[in-house]
Amino acid sequence: MALDGARGARDEESREKKKKKKRRRKEEEEEEGEEEEEGAEAGGSPSAATMGDGDAGGRGLAGARPRGTERPSAVHGRLVLAFAVCIVALLAVTALAVLLSLRFDGCGPGAPGGAPGLPARGGNASLPGPARRDPQAGGEASTPGAPAARPPSDPEREHPWTHLRLPGHLKPLHYNLMLTAFMDNFTFSGEVNVEVACTNRTRYVVLHASRVAVDRVQLAEDRAAGAVPVAGFFLYPQTQVLVVVLNRSLDAHRNYNLKVVYSALIENELLGFFRSSYVLHGERRFLGVTQFSPTHARKAFPCFDEPIYKATFKISIKHQATYLSLSNMPVETSVFEEDGWVTDHFSQTPLMSTYYLAWAICNFTYRETTTKSGVAVRLYARPDAIRRGSGDYALHITKRLIEFYEDYFKVPYSLPKLDLLAVPKHPYAAMENWGLSIFVEQRILLDPSVSSISYLLDVTMVIVHEICHQWFGDLVTPVWWEDVWLKEGFAHYFEFVGTDYLYPGWNMEKQRFLTDVLHEVMLLDGLASSHPVSQEVLQATDIDRVFDWIAYKKGAALIRMLANFMGHSVFQRGLQDYLTIHKYGNAARNDLWNTLSEALKRNGKFVNIQEVMDQWTLQMGYPVITILGNLTAENRIVITQQHFIYDISAKTKALQLQNNSYLWQIPLTIVVGNRSHVSSEAIIWVSNKSEHHRITLDKGNWLLGNINQTGYFRVNYDLRNWRLLIDQLIRNHQVLSVSNRAGLIDDAFSLARAGYLPQHIPLEIIRYLSEEKDFLPWHAASRALYPLDKLLDRMEKYNVFNEYILKQVATTYIKLGWPKNNFNGSLVQASYQHEELRREVIMLACSFGNKHCHQQASTLISDWISSNRNRIPLNVRDIVYCTGVSLLDEDVWEFIWMKFHSTTAVSEKKILLEALTCSDDRNLLNRLLNLSLNSEVVLDQDAIDVIIHVARNPHGRDLAWKFFRDKWKILNTRYGEALFMNSKLISGVTEFLNTEGELKELKNFMKTYDGVAAASFLRAVETVEANVRWKALYQDELFQWLGKALRH
Ligand SMILES: [Zn+2]
Secondary structure, three states, rough: OOOEEEEHHHHOOOOOOOOHHHHHHHHHHHHHHHHHHHHHHHHHHHHHHHHHHHHHHHHHHOOOOOOOOOOOHHHHHHHHHHHEEEEHHHHHHHHHHHHHHHHHHOOOOOOOOOOOOOOOOOOOOOOOOOOOOOOOOHHHOOOOOOOOOOOOOOOOOOOOHHHHOOOOOOEEEEEEEEEEEEOOOEEEEEEEHHHHOOOOOEEEEEEOOOOEEEEEEEEEEEOOOEEEEEEEEEEOOOEEEEEEEEEEEEEEOOEEEEEEEEEOEEEEOOEEEEEEEEEEEOOEEEEEEEOOOOOOOHHOEEEEEOOOEEEEEEEEEEOOOOOOOEEEEEEEEEEOOOOOOEEEOOOOOOOOHHHHHHEEOOOOOOEEOOOOOOOOOEEEEHHHHHOOOHHHHHHHHHHHHHHHHHHHHOOOOOEEEEEEEEEEOOOOOOOOOOOOEEEEEEHHOOHHHHOOHHHHHHHHHHHHHHHHHHOOOEEEOOOOHHHHHHHHHHHHHHHHHHHHHOOOOOOOHHHHHHHHHHHHHHHHHHHOOOOOOOOOOOHHHHHHHOOHHHHHHHHHHHHHHHHHHHHHHHHHHHHHHHHHHHHEEEEOOHHHHHHHHHHHOOOOOOHHHHHHHHHHOOOOOEEEEEEOOOOOOOOOOEEEEEEEEOHHHHHHHHHHHOOOOOOOEEEEEEEOOOOOOOOOEEEEEOOOEEEEEOOOOOOOOOOEEEEHHHOOOEEEOHHHHHHHHHHHHHHHHHHOOHHHHHHHHHHHHHHHHHOOOOHHHHHHHHHHHHOOHHHHHHHHHHHHHHHHHHOOOOOOHHHHHHHHHHHHHHHHHHHHHHOOOOOOOOHHHHHHHHHHHHHHHHHHHHHHHHHHHHHHHHHHHHHHHHHOOOOOOOHHHHHHHHHHHHHHOOHHHHHHHHHHHHOOOOHHHHHHHHHHHHOHHHHHHHHHHHHHOOOOOHHHHHHHHHHHHHHHHOOOOHHHHHHHHHOHHHHHHHHHHOOOOHHHHHHHHHHHOOOOHHHHHHHHHHHOOOOOHHHHHHHHHHHHHHHHHHHHHHHHHHHHHHHHHHOO
């Protein structure tokens, strides 16, 4: 699964910031109250109306759940209402069932006085979802309304349905799933037959089910043998399970067949089996798709919804013949009926887990190709996009990538086909369903005539990621969610390896990985509120929590470190063994470590990989290595390690951090150099807090550690060494590799931010950039400057900082100039490096207020408006739009707003929307914020980006922060269950708050919503505290140095 914005979201953003005189700011503050009111009113109505509809549609059903806000059609509304009435009726029946089941619970001899999580006696029971006694069971299976049998034997008194994990008495072997989808009223009915093996005697069948209305349950021994009487069944919403109570126990080592007949809604939201829509020829068309990972298959059919329960699946979908249906496997037969319905029977899947099962019902068309090994690859999208050829790029690279992975892993792709489906609405960038991967349109459709290199790179990497999952995740699946990083870390790492295969020479794994992954995640993992990459999953909410940047990016960074110290070819052979051994099964991290250790051993090397990697995966955070050179006359250096934390005071506050002496086994690579020469690389394994090593270090020689930043740690030096390194960069930076230059920049900024280094060291380092011709160090600098800029952008002396940065950028900006022509989709290495560098420098220049840059952007926008021809070069369009909106008047905003509505190219739509957040006009920003929650205007997944981008704008930061607090209930309902979205929103809105007042507001706000998204809010508080603390300690030092530097 690729999270949205997986490749450094900050990169695409055109920084909206532009200098405003203090005076102007003051005027705005005075006007603020009034403006806000107007803004809210202007934008509020449509949004509020739609929210109202959405709510009404939902309220009758199963209660508070995230749901989208798309306005349902009137017909649909009525049908939903009818369905709701049915559900209410079901609820009534259920209540009876529950009462019976409660009595049953309570009456047993020696029944526990109140087991935890048990529906309590005496009317205190939490309301279970719809369920019934089995009306079909008759005398054989169960007697409706008859009191259930005696309570279970002792070991089962604990009520296995109250636990997070399924009890493990039963194991699914095969599912037959038959669905009928009613796209006219967005409901579906299903019948699932599960063949289960009983491993331990049990009186209960417990499997997952959520928000489905169960009509009937039957159980039979094997297929031919007689029925097992069912005493009753009920849904237990706390753990999202369906419990079938039997009149007699099932025997171990026997197989049974469980049949459940049920129905549910095709929800207007983002998870389970949900619907979405698009407009074609002025007509709204609907589609139904699924998103089951990590725990939402249970919303579509009762199942054993844990990754370890692999089974085979045979799916049949009945739908109106005007639609087509897709699933993981190809259609085996289609049976047409006279009434305009058709049933598609799909081939049986190999063994697989529920979370990457999938189906879709849509009116899409497709294009196709075939790999060398005969795998049929199709890309399905809305007909207009297919006609335009917007899916051709994705289709083409998918074919090549399957061939690449088959060769790299030496394991063939497992299924006969792979469909890629481009959908308008999806909670993530994409989901790797085996054989039917689903992508949000913005991460797969590409119109070469209007797409930038960044966009192309985004699309490419999301596809590389999902195709990798067909092996890492689908073929070999993590045992449990604590090791979700095993699949996500690999897929994220391979984004870079796979892109290098498609574009040799782009050096993604060696270079771009640093700025997009390593630097990003070290920022997050440097917080005291971080967590280990493998983390225990004890309760259901933990499952959502484990899908975060730590799992993706730190996972990838650790894998890269491992590949580097093992050697890439040994690493590759180890992965081949791992996949071959565990295919169609599950594996835990130790299985991987063992296989890799074996591969090393065969190569004559003995490293206990488990021992090394456990320290990196089970401990949170990372170390900073400090190398102190020439302390004695004997050429000895002292190397120390300590846990790197941005806010050192957080370390003293958190008991867990104080008591834990974090230590890592660190593969430290090191070189010694001088003005013209660099020694060859040595590796030192550092495992103690402090170690002495002998290194010959002549006068004037510098040391450099963590060569090419292959390790997941920071390196600090004594000030003398920093000076020598700065001197080296200024005299001849090419003595150091591109990655080392980028690494030094990021380490220096981060070390200064945390107080390990004087504030001016990083600012001195970037002085050499005027000579830098490579993209990566510029990128590293730009990314490091970005948070610093946000800390300072509302301060009185901000201009000094601004001026200093402009000075560093000016020479290169003039040298490179603006792009003249659009690249035509034929990207070669030189143009990628050159264009990305030019883009980065233009972005810095325009963001920090370079006059020429502003003029150029204004001219380009004006030309577009007056000629109605967009001649703005593709690779800088986002920068130009954003700068134009921030500099020019409301008409430009309206123009961009209009274009946002009229454009059909998804890449263009997104940057137009984001440009609107760049305005200085608080009325417009408020209007936009309010419109962002209207699903008909802004797609659900884009609304979050709008709010975050407004928060990045110094003129909008407080508006976004206020909007977020005011609308929190709506936002949390909408995104709370879509893992990651809430945490992205919370961090995006709060990460640049930096005053005592804002910190207080944040803490007060959290008190009101105690417990919701707790981990994200804790991280937010720590970040804001660190911001406040940094300002108190270092801003004067920084401004003083800048003042002096500018005078010289
Ligand atoms: Zn993934």
